[in-house]
Amino acid sequence: MTPLEQLIDLTRTLGQPQNEYVIIGEGNTSYRLDGDSFLIKASGRGMRDIDASGFVAVRFAPILDLFDRVGDDRAALQQAMIDAKADPSAPGRPSVEVTFHAMLLHGCDVNVIAHTHPVAVNGILCSSRAREFADHRLFPDEAVLCGPRSVFVPYADPGLPLAAAIRDEVKVYMDEYGEAPKVILLANHGLIALGQTPTEALNITAMCVKAAKIFTGTCAVGEPVFMSEADIMHIYRRPDEIYRRKMFVG
Numbered sequence: 001m002t003p004l005e006q007l008i009d010l011t012r013t014l015g016q017p018q019n020e021y022v023i024i025g026e027g028n029t030s031y032r033l034d035g036d037s038f039l040i041k042a043s044g045r046g047m048r049d050i051d052a053s054g055f056v057a058v059r060f061a062p063i064l065d066l067f068d069r070v071g072d073d074r075a076a077l078q079q080a081m082i083d084a085k086a087d088p089s090a091p092g093r094p095s096v097e098v099t100f101h102a103m104l105l106h107g108c109d110v111n112v113i114a115h116t117h118p119v120a121v122n123g124i125l126c127s128s129r130a131r132e133f134a135d136h137r138l139f140p141d142e143a144v145l146c147g148p149r150s151v152f153v154p155y156a157d158p159g160l161p162l163a164a165a166i167r168d169e170v171k172v173y174m175d176e177y178g179e180a181p182k183v184i185l186l187a188n189h190g191l192i193a194l195g196q197t198p199t200e201a202l203n204i205t206a207m208c209v210k211a212a213k214i215f216t217g218t219c220a221v222g223e224p225v226f227m228s229e230a231d232i233m234h235i236y237r238r239p240d241e242i243y244r245r246k247m248f249v250g
């Protein structure tokens with residue numbers, strides 16, 4: 001399958017109503033084509049029945065340049081995003097979140113980004129326990145798939161302010177762990193999964209949603225009992241788990 005076909009598949013799967021990951025035009029996905037450009041969902045398109053017309057190819061360089069223009073007015077930034085299309089005559093405009101997609105694909109050396117607003121995850125991210133969920137792990141498969149912890153980003157205005165906030169928090173994580181995160185949690189907003197392949201991005205999303213449901217369950221029953229830092233790193237770095245993680249990548 002071509003990158004576009006794989007991205008259509010991933011986006012439709014994420015958009016299945018029974019998953020409760022997104023409704024209407026929520027969420028967006030992207031796929032690196034090469035060092036210069038990537039595909040991203042077009043603004044306003046629904047995920048569940050998306051086709052090739054729902055994606056646009058965008059160049060990295062002009063989008064990454066926007067990080068130096070945080071103070072510019074909205075109209076100028078929007079025009080710059082449209083001008084960044086690889087083919088200016090192609091229909092559609094990139095999602096308003098194109099800035100964080102470009103930054104993560106470029107800076108984290110991953111190929112696929114899946115951003116959703118799952119009901120189960122947002123039930124926590126819209127609560128006072130959001131950071132607690134991001135900072136801890138409850139069970140081994142969560143640590144294996146979602147990494148030793150998630151990056152937590154306090155609420156920021158969608159678009160460039162949010163992208164800049166994500167960049168700052170991801171940098172702290174990468175300095176600490178020496179590798180890119182698997183999961184970024186946006187307060188009062190949603191989930192970002194970073195994968196080498198569409199399958200990995202899908203698996204990370206599914207595991208994060210499962211962990212969210214379990215976390216909520218533990219809060220209802222009593223208090224969550226988290227894995228220790230030592231147990232998390234032991235399972236995360238274990239050679240057989242690294243092998244198993246590779247098998248999840250697909």
Ligand SMILES: [Zn+2]
Nearest residue numbers: 027115189190
């Ligand atoms: Zn969003």
